[in-house]
Amino acid sequence: MRTARLRTAHPVLWAGWAALAAGAVLCVLGWYGVSGERYAERQLPYLASCTVPGAALIVAGAVLLAHGRGAVAAARVEELYDLLVAAEPAGANGSGQAAGAPVAVSREMLRVPGGTLWHRADCPLVEGKAEAVPVDARLVASGGLRPCPLCEPPEATDD
Structure with a gap:
């Protein structure tokens, strides 16, 4: 039995991994472009177009992964809580037992x-x-x- 919260956490995890991968690719491309240029003024376009957005994607991916894993853990705790504590006595369903039974x-x-x-x-x-x-x-x-x-x-x- 999977809760809706657990089902919505998986796309967040996939998005986090995708952002991390895209950020890593952009950082590698930026490094490769910078390493081929001798002068700083020719290196700046690579930094602005690849490395800075790549680093931002890596940070965003890490935040998404942390949020997604927290959501998965919270969903599992809710499932366990439902299994252990939310088992109501039969009286709550109207079977004749008192509510405090x-x-x-x-x-x-x-x-x-x-x-x-x-x-x-x-x-x-x-x-x-x-x-x-x-x-x-x-x-x-x-x-x-x-x-x-x-x-x-x-x-x-x-x-």
Whole structure:
């Protein structure tokens, strides 16, 4: 799933790379023209027509690349935010649950191997994941796992 912001960032990145390339070509042409002239008054036209605009294009390309990469990063953060936090409880859609109802209510606790959090079985972060396994009470007691802030499982399990 790509957001509109991510789709609009790619043309900015391409424009940045194109401006950098055009600026580099103009700077090389200006250098080549200046290097063939002995007198300064004959070098100035090359500086004015190639090197100065080339340097300006390089600066503009760098600004476009910085802006485009920032837009891509912001779009990715928004996607992650939508996946993690914007999961509304079913009550927000009119299914009968109260608006302040918890996201998950299952008594079964799961974790993802290699993860640092433990979740309720119906938590949106582990729901439907085949690799999710039941929580080991000893691992929770030793502090190896923290409760998920989204589904807020109870502090102690019934295991």
